[in-house]
Amino acid sequence: MGGGRDRFALIGKARDSIANGSKSFNVASYLFDKPTRDRTHLLYAWCRRCDDIADGQDHGGELKLDNASAQDRVEAIRILTHRALDGQPTADVAFDALGLVAAEAGITRDMCDDVIDGFQLDAEGWMPRTTGDLMRYCYHVAGAVGVMMAKVMGVPSDAEDTLDRACDLGLAFQLNNIARDIAEDDAAGRCYLPQEWLAEFDIPPGEHMKPQHRTALVKMAKRLIDMAEIHDAHARIGAGRLPFRRRWAILSAANIYGAIGEEVVRQAELAWDNRVHTTALEKLGHVVAALKESVSGSFEPQQEREWTRGKLLVMARMAGPAAGVPNTPIRDEGVRRKDD
Template structure:
């Protein structure tokens, strides 16, 4: 299947094909929810999505204390992630700086001698004219993860998430394509990236504590009488506390509000790409349902959407894909802005 995707995308260089294959492997092994949704994209667009995911995953593993991060599969092969799991902070900082140098060189047109994920990312950025500033902002947030362990306010957290999550949605827009200008769709795409990351933060409260981090904003926690020490106590003892439950419920409400910000953007996407993003939207939002259904026990165990539910959402997405592709064949004239490239001059400035 990988070869067919690369053929459809016009990737013929053997080195590039190997680089994209590595990124796809990272996505398949470490991003179950995201990878499932990508299967609904047209084959020619999947390699680009895998490249964007693979690079983000690689950078994330550099700054994390453990290799089992984000939406990790139960059988994750950590040999395919950045080898910094047990590195000291200075070593992780050096590895991240090296990755950033490779990225700048590659985005400027150079061909890096190492790190296939950088090679695939640079090729994707060139093919889809993705703004280099999105990658610069992403790396700034990754650097913050080396030293910042909590956020005083939601505004502080949103500033961090601009680089760690919002720009991921913005990177995706040119790949997905839109039926409106990219500028009009961009705020919703950015909000979707933030919604996904807030969902991960809520699901991974316990695991992030183990890494010394608290991503839920301190002002939200304090409003319910919660501080880091109470979270650590709950994580250590396995006991619940009504104050923690109330704070986590408030975080869920906050996250659902961001999903509402993002939802209008689904209709702005190219119809053949829309089922993929809608499926990811539903699957990630279902994680919130699972968290609530567990009594907000995220400090003690990971919330996982049941396989049957994931399959049902994916099956619905497949039906929508088939309908969209049939509609595209019947359409007398193109109605989309291919890959988001044709921008409205007034809206894009």
């Protein structure tokens, strides 16, 4: 596994990837014990590389996909991912990193395919019609990654409730991201606000960033953040089952991403004039707060979540291609009595 590359070299490249790609998660990752941190970086490198390829941001790399269609790029991601999981070299450091961490942590092909299916939705120009559609997308691009992260942290496959809560954390992160990035997504021709929400506020498709709709946009962003807070609260219960350093790291990440959503709500109509972020000092404060919570424990959720991992998995499978018909003989096919 790892495409025949040296493990330490792969970890070094993965460390560079997270340092450049996510300041928030990079800070939290250094609270992990070293084996967990290394595997976290390996998994992040794959996620970051897939995102870059899917968005056509891969320039000068080995894949030469600059002129490929969105569908071709997603197909390349899937092929390389499957090769890596099969222990084959991919000629790409990030995919080889996935092969290594998958073998060490028990990450499965289904888990990876669930994430890639999110890139597929974007490649198709998909936009959510209902709240359920939105949550299914959040499952693919973040909830499924949360499950993979739980495996990296040693959560066994039969610990379903803990895996469910890891999925909740991914959902919370993505809902916060969507609220923060509404303007950026619009500039890229994407909208993750459900069409039924836009219709509720009498906003024609594609016009939600117009000044006259800014008040309604604030309300929809608040709805996203409220949903994120529900899933965040459930995720914290799962984090409480982890060893101390892993618990501290996860709660730190949850605090930092939650603060992004809170800042979007605080800035209201100004939230999309500049990209919302947290400062280094604020991140430190969230890490300290997470340390206290890691010792004292998290509060029980005050509200039940509607969109559980099980429900979203069913939606994802129902939306996928129909399973093939098994090529097995019917009962007694080809069998004749001796007197026939």
